[in-house]
Amino acid sequence: MAIEQSRLAEKLKLTLDSDQLTNCMRCGFCQTACPTFNETGLEAASPRGRIALMKAVSDGIMAPDQQFKEQMDLCLGCRACEPACPSDVKYGQLIEQARESIASETEFPWHVKAIRSLFMERLFPHHGRMRLVGGLLKLYQRSGMQQLTHKSGVMRMFPEHMRQMEAILPQASSDGVVRAWEKLGLPATWETTRSGQRVLVIPPVGDKVARVGLFRGCIMDVLFTSTNVNTIKLLRRAGFEVVIPTSQTCCGALHAHAGETDAARRLARVNIDAFADAGVDSIASNAGGCGASLKEYDHLLHADASCSEAADSFARSVKDISELLTEQGRPLPIKREQPATTVTYQDSCHLRNVMRVQSAPRTLLKSVPGVRLNELQGAERCCGSAGIYNLTQPQMSTQVLDHKMELVEETNAQVIITANPGCLLQMQWGVYRSGQSDRIKAMHLVDFLAENLEN
Numbered sequence: 001m002a003i004e005q006s007r008l009a010e011k012l013k014l015t016l017d018s019d020q021l022t023n024c025m026r027c028g029f030c031q032t033a034c035p036t037f038n039e040t041g042l043e044a045a046s047p048r049g050r051i052a053l054m055k056a057v058s059d060g061i062m063a064p065d066q067q068f069k070e071q072m073d074l075c076l077g078c079r080a081c082e083p084a085c086p087s088d089v090k091y092g093q094l095i096e097q098a099r100e101s102i103a104s105e106t107e108f109p110w111h112v113k114a115i116r117s118l119f120m121e122r123l124f125p126h127h128g129r130m131r132l133v134g135g136l137l138k139l140y141q142r143s144g145m146q147q148l149t150h151k152s153g154v155m156r157m158f159p160e161h162m163r164q165m166e167a168i169l170p171q172a173s174s175d176g177v178v179r180a181w182e183k184l185g186l187p188a189t190w191e192t193t194r195s196g197q198r199v200l201v202i203p204p205v206g207d208k209v210a211r212v213g214l215f216r217g218c219i220m221d222v223l224f225t226s227t228n229v230n231t232i233k234l235l236r237r238a239g240f241e242v243v244i245p246t247s248q249t250c251c252g253a254l255h256a257h258a259g260e261t262d263a264a265r266r267l268a269r270v271n272i273d274a275f276a277d278a279g280v281d282s283i284a285s286n287a288g289g290c291g292a293s294l295k296e297y298d299h300l301l302h303a304d305a306s307c308s309e310a311a312d313s314f315a316r317s318v319k320d321i322s323e324l325l326t327e328q329g330r331p332l333p334i335k336r337e338q339p340a341t342t343v344t345y346q347d348s349c350h351l352r353n354v355m356r357v358q359s360a361p362r363t364l365l366k367s368v369p370g371v372r373l374n375e376l377q378g379a380e381r382c383c384g385s386a387g388i389y390n391l392t393q394p395q396m397s398t399q400v401l402d403h404k405m406e407l408v409e410e411t412n413a414q415v416i417i418t419a420n421p422g423c424l425l426q427m428q429w430g431v432y433r434s435g436q437s438d439r440i441k442a443m444h445l446v447d448f449l450a451e452n453l454e455n
Helices: 003-017 017-023 035-038 047-060 065-075 091-104 109-121 127-142 145-152 159-165 178-182 226-236 254-256 259-277 288-295 308-317 321-327 349-353 359-366 395-413 422-433 445-451
Strands: 189-192 198-202 211-215 240-245 283-285 318-320 342-343 372-373 415-418 441-444
Touching: 003 047, 017 047, 017 349, 035 395, 047 065, 047 091, 047 318, 065 091, 091 254, 109 127, 109 254, 127 145, 127 178, 145 372, 159 308, 159 395, 159 422, 178 198, 198 226, 211 226, 226 240, 226 321, 226 422, 226 445, 240 259, 254 259, 259 308, 259 318, 283 308, 283 321, 288 318, 288 349, 288 422, 308 318, 321 359, 342 359, 342 395, 359 372, 359 445, 395 422, 415 422, 415 445, 422 441, 441 445
Parallel strands: 211 240, 211 283, 283 318, 342 372, 342 415, 415 441
Antiparallel strands: 189 198, 198 240
16 A cells, blocks of 8 residues: 655645644653554554654654554544543544545545445445345344354455454344334334435333434444344333434444545434434444544534534433433343343444443442453453454554553453443454353343343
């Protein structure tokens, strides 16, 4: 992948936020929070180091060479540095600005262009196509093709980390949450908004507390359909009317992380219109990565005068489901007779560092009788998932994960709880890699709570 350095340097100078670059005091508080610095010990692999590199390029002191690009790519984007920063430097915005510039000035090989276009433009934004992909994956998993592939040795053509991740993929679905809910035969009605959008409206159990829109996600809705269904069940039992706008699309997080910022903005405008049209009080997210992306639509669209006000309103209305359940909903009817279970909780980086949600998931876990919550040392540190980082940077991702699993063992937990699908897959991979599948399982917070609801 060739980079034209002079053009990239000019692009970075125009794109990088100079105020944020100069806000960094070089104090180093960010370093202890940074996974890649902790793994490598290299200054350039820390937030402070990366900001110094960005500023050097922006000031014309150094060229944005291949090593510069590699350090920008090595960042997990977990943003643990932001809560640690006394100057409130918006590092997450800087790293995305740098990646946007690199992507715009990089000549990708044809096959990389084709793959990026396939996923970013033709799949993730289109719910019907994602369900089709889910159906094909479901066929592969349940028809015997997966077992045949393993026995034939075909999987040996792929790197070890990809073979292991394929083995722990959850059962896919071609339904999506809307069709899955309708199949259950539980209460729901269809409404048509003034703009002609169809929305599925699911009534609460008991008196209505508020009207909440469910963000269903793209990958979430085909790999974790049951988690979306369980999200509705929890919200209903807590008194929320749940609305699912059918014109919503991908949150744009993966696009923004990959430097495809214009595409992320297009998706953001679609989602803002869809949920505004549905007339909801709040927007419920059950995926930390998606929720953080939705929460920052105000920054993403701050320069767009036509929708900046709507983006501000949208961002303020985004809530993680744990926030809604603990702050607005009625107490969940949890089973009183429970077997003793030891759990530990792994924070979703974006839920903790961007949405600033830390206590709500823990409060919900502690509300379940029989549950003992053993805190995980370094629970606030990234697990190494970071979107598709475990595919693009497998060596660093694996290092971070293996160290995480060493700390999980110290908790003696039977269940690892997290609140983000990427983290969940990563922790399931960690359990598989550490050979502990017979005694530990990883679950989404929503599924754990739903499993403990009274019938």
